[in-house]
Amino acid sequence: xxxxxxxxxxxxxxxxxxxxxxxxxxxxxxxxxxxxxxxxxxxxxxxxxxxxxxxxxxxxxxxxxxxxxxxxxxxxxxxxxxxxxxxxxxxxxxxxxxxxxxxxxxxxxxxxxxxxxxxxxxxxxxxxxxxxxxxxxxxxxxxxxxxxxxxxxxxxxxxxxxxxxxxxxxxxxxxxxxxxxxxxxxxxxxxxxxxxxxxxxxxxxxxxxxxxxxxxxxxxxxxxxxxxxxxxxxxxxxxxxxxxxxxxxxxxxxxxxxxxxxxxxxxxxx
Ligand SMILES: C[S@@+](CC[C@H](N)C(=O)[O-])C[C@H]1O[C@@H](n2cnc3c(N)ncnc32)[C@H](O)[C@@H]1O
Ligand SMILES: [Zn+2]
Numbered sequence: 001x002x003x004x005x006x007x008x009x010x011x012x013x014x015x016x017x018x019x020x021x022x023x024x025x026x027x028x029x030x031x032x033x034x035x036x037x038x039x040x041x042x043x044x045x046x047x048x049x050x051x052x053x054x055x056x057x058x059x060x061x062x063x064x065x066x067x068x069x070x071x072x073x074x075x076x077x078x079x080x081x082x083x084x085x086x087x088x089x090x091x092x093x094x095x096x097x098x099x100x101x102x103x104x105x106x107x108x109x110x111x112x113x114x115x116x117x118x119x120x121x122x123x124x125x126x127x128x129x130x131x132x133x134x135x136x137x138x139x140x141x142x143x144x145x146x147x148x149x150x151x152x153x154x155x156x157x158x159x160x161x162x163x164x165x166x167x168x169x170x171x172x173x174x175x176x177x178x179x180x181x182x183x184x185x186x187x188x189x190x191x192x193x194x195x196x197x198x199x200x201x202x203x204x205x206x207x208x209x210x211x212x213x214x215x216x217x218x219x220x221x222x223x224x225x226x227x228x229x230x231x232x233x234x235x236x237x238x239x240x241x242x243x244x245x246x247x248x249x250x251x252x253x254x255x256x257x258x259x260x261x262x263x264x265x266x267x268x269x270x
Contacts, residue, residue, distance in 0.1 A: 115133055
C-alpha cells in the first residue's frame with residue numbers, strides 16, 4: 001500500500017527500511033516508523049504539532065475522555081464493511097496524531113491499520129506504543145499511499161485534502177471524517193471567553209467524495225484535574241487563539257464539566 005514519495009513506485013518494507021525498485025530507500029527509525037517526507041521538509045520535527053502538544057494529547061486521550069468517539073468509529077467500520085473478512089481491510093488513519101485512535105481501532109477491529117502524520121514527534125509516540133500499527137511521517141497533500149488502496153480512511157479533527165482522500169480510497173471505500181460538533185467543549189469556552197459562540201457545523205460539498213451520512217455523537221464529560229484541563233486546552237485551536245489574560249483563567253480550575261460533541265461524516269468515493 002505504501003509508495004515511494006520520490007518516484008511513486010511501490011515500497012517494499014522490511015525490518016530495517018523501506019525501498020522501491022528505483023533504489024530510493026528510507027530507514028525505519030528505532031521506534032519502527034518510516035519517515036516518508038522528502039526535500040527540505042524531511043526533518044519533520046518542526047512541522048505539525050510539537051512534542052509538548054503530542055504529550056498533552058497522549059495523556060488526555062489515554063484517560064478515555066473521548067473513547068465514545070473511538071468506539072463509534074469501530075462500530076461504523078463494522079457497519080460499513082462487516083466483521084472479520086478473510087482478507088484484512090486496509091485502514092488508514094490520516095493525520096493520526098500520537099496514534100490513540102489508530103491503536104484503539106487496531107485492537108478492536110483487528111485489520112491492517114496504518115497511521116501517518118506530518119509531525120515526527122506525534123508519530124514517534126505512536127510507533128513506540130502501538131507496535132501492531134505501521135506508522136509513517138507524511139503530508140496529506142501528497143500521501144505516500146497508492147491509488148485505490150484503502151478500504152477505510154479515518155480522519156479526526158485534521159486538515160482535509162479532498163483530492164488525495166478520493167485518490168487513495170478503493171472504489172467501495174469510505175472516509176470517516178470526524179469534526180467538532182456545535183457544542184464541543186462549550187464548557188471550556190465558557191470559562192475562557194465572555195462571548196461564547198458555538199462551533200460552525202456547515203457542510204462543505206466535494207465533487208469527488210459523496211457524503212452518505214452525517215451523525216452527531218455527544219457526551220457530557222467531567223475533567224477532574226487542572227493538569228487534564230490544561231492538556232485538553234493544548235489539544236484545541238483555542239490554545240493558539242486565546243490571550244494571555246484569558247488563558248490565566250484556566251490556571252486554577254480543578255474541575256470542568258462540558259459537552260464533548262463530534263460530527264462523523266461518512267463519505268464514499270464518487
Ligand atoms: C488536532 S490534531 C488531531 C490528531 C488525531 N487525528 C487525533 O484526533 O488525536 C491534527 C493533526 O493534524 C496534523 N497535520 C497538520 N497538517 C498536516 C499535514 N499537512 N499532513 C499531515 N498531517 C497534518 C498535525 O500534526 C496534528 O497531529
Ligand atoms: Zn522511488
